[in-house]
Amino acid sequence: MSLVELTDLRYAWPRQRPCLEIGHFALAAGETVFLHGPSGSGKSTLLALIAGVNVAGTGQVRVLGEDLARLSPSGRDRFRVDHIGIVFQQFNLLPYLSVLENVLLPCRFSALRRQRAQAEGGRPEAAARRLLAGLDLAPELWERPASRLSVGQQQRVALARALIGRPALILADEPTSALDAARQRAFLELLTEECKRAGAGLLFVSHDLRLAERFGRVEDLTRLNRAQAEAACAA
Amino acid sequence: MRGLSALLALAFRSAWNRRLTLGLTLTAVCLSVTLLLSIERLRVDARTSFTQAVSGTDLIVGARASPLQLLLYAVFRVGGATQEIGWEAAAAIDRHPAVAWTLPLALGDSHRGFPVLGTPARYFEVFRYGDRQPLVFAAGRPYAGLYEAVLGVEVAERLGYQVGDRITLAHGGGEFAPEHADKPFTVVGVLARTGTPVDRTVHVSLESIEAIHLDWQGGAPIPGLNIPPELATKFDLTPKTVTAVLVGLKSRAQVFAMQRWVQDYRAEPLMAVLPGVALDQLWDLLAIGERSLLTISALVAGVSLVGLVAVILAGLNERRRELAILRSVGAGPRRVLFLLLLEGAGLTLAACVLGLLLSLALVLAVGPWLAAYSGIHLQLTWPHAAQWAWLGAVFAVGTLASLIPAWRAYRLSLADGLTPHV
Ligand SMILES: Nc1ncnc2c1ncn2[C@@H]1O[C@H](COP(=O)(O)OP(=O)(O)O)[C@@H](O)[C@H]1O
Ligand SMILES: [Mg+2]
Numbered sequence: 001m002s003l004v005e006l007t008d009l010r011y012a013w014p015r016q017r018p019c020l021e022i023g024h025f026a027l028a029a030g031e032t033v034f035l036h037g038p039s040g041s042g043k044s045t046l047l048a049l050i051a052g053v054n055v056a057g058t059g060q061v062r063v064l065g066e067d068l069a070r071l072s073p074s075g076r077d078r079f080r081v082d083h084i085g086i087v088f089q090q091f092n093l094l095p096y097l098s099v100l101e102n103v104l105l106p107c108r109f110s111a112l113r114r115q116r117a118q119a120e121g122g123r124p125e126a127a128a129r130r131l132l133a134g135l136d137l138a139p140e141l142w143e144r145p146a147s148r149l150s151v152g153q154q155q156r157v158a159l160a161r162a163l164i165g166r167p168a169l170i171l172a173d174e175p176t177s178a179l180d181a182a183r184q185r186a187f188l189e190l191l192t193e194e195c196k197r198a199g200a201g202l203l204f205v206s207h208d209l210r211l212a213e214r215f216g217r218v219e220d221l222t223r224l225n226r227a228q229a230e231a232a233c234a235a
Numbered sequence: 236m237r238g239l240s241a242l243l244a245l246a247f248r249s250a251w252n253r254r255l256t257l258g259l260t261l262t263a264v265c266l267s268v269t270l271l272l273s274i275e276r277l278r279v280d281a282r283t284s285f286t287q288a289v290s291g292t293d294l295i296v297g298a299r300a301s302p303l304q305l306l307l308y309a310v311f312r313v314g315g316a317t318q319e320i321g322w323e324a325a326a327a328i329d330r331h332p333a334v335a336w337t338l339p340l341a342l343g344d345s346h347r348g349f350p351v352l353g354t355p356a357r358y359f360e361v362f363r364y365g366d367r368q369p370l371v372f373a374a375g376r377p378y379a380g381l382y383e384a385v386l387g388v389e390v391a392e393r394l395g396y397q398v399g400d401r402i403t404l405a406h407g408g409g410e411f412a413p414e415h416a417d418k419p420f421t422v423v424g425v426l427a428r429t430g431t432p433v434d435r436t437v438h439v440s441l442e443s444i445e446a447i448h449l450d451w452q453g454g455a456p457i458p459g460l461n462i463p464p465e466l467a468t469k470f471d472l473t474p475k476t477v478t479a480v481l482v483g484l485k486s487r488a489q490v491f492a493m494q495r496w497v498q499d500y501r502a503e504p505l506m507a508v509l510p511g512v513a514l515d516q517l518w519d520l521l522a523i524g525e526r527s528l529l530t531i532s533a534l535v536a537g538v539s540l541v542g543l544v545a546v547i548l549a550g551l552n553e554r555r556r557e558l559a560i561l562r563s564v565g566a567g568p569r570r571v572l573f574l575l576l577l578e579g580a581g582l583t584l585a586a587c588v589l590g591l592l593l594s595l596a597l598v599l600a601v602g603p604w605l606a607a608y609s610g611i612h613l614q615l616t617w618p619h620a621a622q623w624a625w626l627g628a629v630f631a632v633g634t635l636a637s638l639i640p641a642w643r644a645y646r647l648s649l650a651d652g653l654t655p656h657v
Contacts, residue, residue, distance in 0.1 A: 014650070048652035053562055074567050081565025088563075088654065091556045094245070096252035108241035109565040161564075173654065 001065050002026040003169055003201040004050055009059035010227075011049055019045055021227040022059075025219070029168065032192055032202040034212040037221030043205035046221070047171045050203065051084055052076035064168055081110040085162025085200070087175040087191075092158030095147035099137070102146050103128040103160045106167075113165025124164070131160040135190055152183045156190065163194055170195055172204045176211065188214055242566060246574050249557065250581070253550060260546045261586050263539040264633065268590025270532045271625045272618065273597055277611070278525050279619060284611045285311070285517065288431040289481075289510050291363035293490050296320070296328060296497055297479040299504040303520070306513035309340060309479040311610065312350040312432050315408070316342065319476035324503055328480055331496065333489045336361050339477040341444045344415075345408040349390045351437045353444035353474075359385070361483065364431045374398050375424030381443050381472075382464060385424040389434035389607050396422050404437070404447060406455075413455060415447040418464045430612045442472040482507070540583070540633050547579060547640040551647070555655035558648045572645040579637015586633070587626050591618065 004027040012018040019042045027033050037043050048054045049061055052068040055076075061068045064083055068076055085106070093102045107114040107124040117127035132142060135156040141149065146157060155175055162170050172191065176184040192214045195202040204215065212218045250257055289310045297305040298318035307313040322339075329337040338361060341353030356377045359370050375398040378385055386396055396402065400422045405412035420439065428434060446467040450460045462470075484493060490509065497507035558571050566574075595615060602613040618626065647655070 044654045045652065048654070051563070051653060053653050074569070077562075077565045077567035077570075080563070086563040086653065088559075092560065094249075094557060094560055096248045097245075105560075105564045 001029075002062070003029045003031070003064060004203065005060070005062040006050075007060045007062075009049070009056050009061065011045060011054070011056045013045070018227045020049070020056075020225055022046075022224050023226065025224055027169075027201050027203055029201055030196075030199050032195060032214075032216045033204065034215035034218045035203060035205045035221055036209050036212065036218060037205070037207065037225075039207050041207075041221050042225060042227075043207075043221060044173055047086075047173050047203070047205060050169075051086060051171060052080050078110070081106055082112045083168050085164075085167045085170045087155070087158045087162050087170070087172045089174045090151060090154070090178045092161070093146035093149075093154055095145060097146060098143050099132070099146055099149065099157050100125065100128055100142045102157055103132065103164055105161060106165055110165065113167065115165075117165040120166075127164055128160065131163055131194075132157070134194070135160055151178050152187070155179065155187055159187075159191060159194065163198055163200070166198050166200065168200060170200050170202045172202065174206045174208075175204075177206070177208070184211065239570075242561075242570055242574060243577070245561070246577050246581075249554075250578055256546055256550065257582060260539070260543045261582055261589075263542055264536070264583060264586035264629070265589040265593065267532065267536040267539045268587055268626070268629055269593040269597065271529075271536055271629070272590060272594035272622050274528050274532050275622050275625055276594065276598065276613060278529070279621060280613050281521075281611045282518070283614075284430065285514060287365045287429075288610075289363075290365055290367050291483060292481045292510055293484045293487060294482040294494060294497070294507045295479055295510060295513070296325075296482055296505055296507045299506045302506065302508040302513045303516045305479060305506065305508050306510065306517065308342060309481070310432065310510070312342065312352075312436065316478045319478055320480070320505060321476055321503055322474050324500060324505060325477050325480050327500070327502075328482060328497065331493070333484055333486070333493050334482055335485045336483045338362065338481040339441060339474070340479045340481065341441055341474060341476075342478045343408070344404045344406055344444070344447075345412060346390070346402055346404050346437045347394060348408075349387075349393075349435050349437055350408065350432075351404050351439060351444075353439055353441045353477075355441060358438065359426075362433075362481075364429050364433065368429070370429065370433065371427040373425045373427040375422070378423055378438070378440050378443075381440070381446055381468065382418060382420045383423045383439070383443070384420040385426060385438040386422055387426055387432075387434040387436045387438075388428045390437055391422075391425045393607055396425075398422050398425060402437075404439075406448075406451065415451075417461065418447045418467075430606075432610045435607070435610055441474045441477070445472040445474050446470075536629055537632070540629070540636050543579065543582060543633060544636045544639055547575065547637060548643065551575075551640055551644055554644075555647055555651060558644060559651060559653055559655050562648060563653060568645050568648045571648045572641045575641035575644045576634070576637055579640065580630075580634040583630050583633025583637070587630050590629075591626065 006022050006025040009020060009022040010018055011020040049056050055069050071079055104124055107117055114124055117124040120127050137153060137156055176187050179187060188211055295305055295309050298320050300317055304314060308316055325339045328334060338354055338358050344351040359377045362370055401419045403419050404415050406415060449467055449470055450457050450462045484490060494507040497505050598613045598615050606612050
């Protein structure tokens with residue numbers, strides 16, 4: 001069973017021409033995939049479909065064998081927090097929570113993530129601290145409001161949040177585009193390492209092919225997507 | 236339901252993060268709630284204070300004028316009589332077989348802004364206020380002779396008088412009214428609090444009123460004539476006129492017959508008023524003012540609720556990222572709707588509670604002053620029905636109004652997917 005499997009997927013934003021038409025795409029458990037596509041080609045849209053935030057008009061999106069369209073809306077919300085960690089391009093954190101509280105968010109909304117975090121030893125906070133330390137965030141930052149961190153630090157906190165409680169799938173939407181070249185490299189290293197260690201599958205989307213080298217597989221969205229991406233998607 | 240309690244905690248943290256703008260709108264709504272509640276309190280308590288002022292009196296008799304005017308000066312000591320009635324008329328009413336008791340009232344003088352009432356000493360036994368309650372002495376006794384005064388509690392407290400103190404009365408009610416300085420009065424009693432105009436009144440006998448005016452004419456001492464207090468007893472101190480007469484009947488059934496008898500009195504034009512009927516006229520008059528006050532404060536409340544909605548709506552664009560993060564950790568669009576609704580409802584509720592507390596504090600702060608100068612007693616009690624109704628209305632409207640930003644947040648979180656295009 002694939003971790004993610006798309007079949008005959010079609011999606012259009014309301015009042016727009018089809019944005020995505022994908023015949024087949026699969027991601028095996030523990031696999032790290034770099035999905036490349038120019039800006040506006042529908043990368044973020046695809047991630048929203050896999051995360052069950054939006055639902056495809058036709059075709060199937062299966063995650064862990066579950067057909068997302070057949071879950072109820074709140075079922076999809078629960079499924080997402082139980083099994084998927086998401087890292088955005090930027091502004092990943094709630095500014096009014098501390099670093100630690102941000103990392104613990106999934107454990108607050110998902111019993112499964114909390115249990116898995118506890119299974120690693122002790123309280124979820126212990127797991128959060130271990131992750132933050134592993135991502136090279138100094139302990140004196142942990143109690144600070146998230147808004148006081150640099151962008152690079154914020155992205156590492158977001159990664160810790162995505163990883164806590166060992167979700168099966170990590171979705172990363174151009175998480176390095178706000179970082180300079182040196183930090184991009186370091187962040188990518190952390191990201192792929194941590195996903196390997198956690199045994200999580202990783203789907204990383206970006207327009208920047210130079211980042212692709214650390215990934216197990218590289219895909220081109222413009223080739224996957226039969227809807228003539230850029231032109232078709234534009235409103 | 237763990238997600239829900241987590242969401243509640245987040246809603247609070249998020250609101251706290253925006254506490255300045257939210258605090259300002261909260262203050263605006265809170266103040267308008269205070270305004271609404273206070274006006275409502277004043278309205279209801281003014282009515283009760285007025286209705287409490289007289290009880291057990293079947294008719295008020297005076298010179299023919301407007302019934303409302305008669306009620307105002309005979310009961311509330313507001314305004315003045317344009318005309319007096321002759322003593323003979325008052326005596327004739329007293330002799331009427333249907334009449335149980337009468338209380339002739341002589342008004343017009345004052346003491347340091349408080350009205351002076353001349354009336355027989357039986358006033359303290361016969362007069363009833365509130366729910367047919369009799370007057371009670373807090374100290375001293377009724378007056379028995381000339382130049383003795385019984386004070387309402389407000390007069391005694393405000394001016395610091397005790398039994399045994401000497402006071403002088405002033406002719407008329409103005410600030411610069413000439414004093415009856417040659418004939419000082421001794422305070423012989425202080426009445427217990429009634430919550431009616433009695434509290435603000437200086438009571439003396441009809442004969443005392445007559446005595447201090449022996450050497451007066453037309454509002455000023457007669458030049459060259461000075462009758463010392465001891466000598467006044469040599470004169471006939473039966474009053475020549477009185478301002479009004481309170482009448483108690485043996486049977487209430489006779490009230491209309493008695494009213495007609497008074498109206499038809501030959502010797503001079505008289506008028507008899509049922510206190511209840513005159514009070515109704517007073518309400519009709521006050522209702523216009525009450526309604527416009529209430530309308531204005533309802534408008535103020537409406538405007539501040541619109542402000543509340545505007546603030547939440549305006550902040551929504553900056554919160555789209557926050558909502559997307561919440562969605563990524565499992566909060567559905569309906570949770571987002573609930574979150575925004577909760578914020579609006581929570582703020583309105585907080586404003587209602589704070590407004591209520593503030594209005595109670597206002598009663599504490601202003602109540603004693605208002606009681607002394609207007610006789611209106613504000614009650615420091617749990618809100619009454621009309622106040623609950625206003626509180627409920629503000630809360631309902633506020634909650635309904637916050638559906639607008641909540642609905643918009645719901646739509647946005649559906650339309651944005653994971654990455655809001657802000
Ligand atoms: N929330 C949205 N509502 C409507 N159209 C959208 C929305 N998000 C993206 N689109 C459209 O879908 C297309 C693909 O966008 P997106 O998935 O963000 O591309 P990428 O992430 O590859 O840059 C674009 O044409 C964009 O205008
Ligand atoms: Mg994108």
